[in-house]
Amino acid sequence: MIAFRELQSLVNQMQRSGLSRLEINGADYAIRMSCQPGSPRPAAAPEPEPVAAVEIPPAQVAVTAPMPGRLWLQDPLSGKNVGPVSGPVEAGCLLALVQAGPLCLPVRAPQDGILASIDVTQGQAVEYDQPLMQLDIKEQDHAQHRP
Incomplete structure (x- = not known):
């Protein structure tokens, strides 16, 4: 079978070369085309107006707990923030x-971004892989981070 795009291409070639008739026979099809030599091509569709650039809102990435335990946003002795x-x-x-017994594991930003929200409180018990915070990131950075 011959594709429609190939037919369009054949019609254009016929018009440019001045042919008025073309016949193609295949194993299970036959095509007969006729056109006026030098006939004008159909008018091209008007070009679409340019679209204004659309700003893509930032994607969010969850920062999760590396293990179950107690979350520390501030140092319990000094009261100073552990991070921003x-x-x-x-x-x-x-x-x-995140503290489990005497062991404390750091919770680190997985990539550059803007800390949008902290979803837990100081001293709260958390579970493994529980979302703790949200980072706003650019969409192209998000695409690079996907597993």
């Missing part, structure tokens, strides 16, 4: 600590 509470963060930036 808002604003831009870089990949690997320390955001919090």
Whole structure:
């Protein structure tokens, strides 16, 4: 079978070369085309108007707990924040600590972004892989981070 695009191409070639008739026979089809030599081509569709650039809203990436335990956003002795509470963060930036017994594991930013929200509170018990915070990231950065 011959594709429609191939037929369109054949018609255009016929018009350019001045042919008025073309016949094609295949194993299970036959095509007979006739056109006026030098006949004008159909008018091309008007070009679409340019579309204004659309700003893509940032995607969000969840920062999750590396293990079950107690979450520390602030040092329990000094009261100072372990990490930033808002604003831009870089990949690997320390955001919090999760304590299980005497062991504390860092909670780090998985990539550059803006700390959009903290979904837990100081001293809260958390489970493995529980979302703790949300980072706003650019869409192209998000595509690179997908597993």
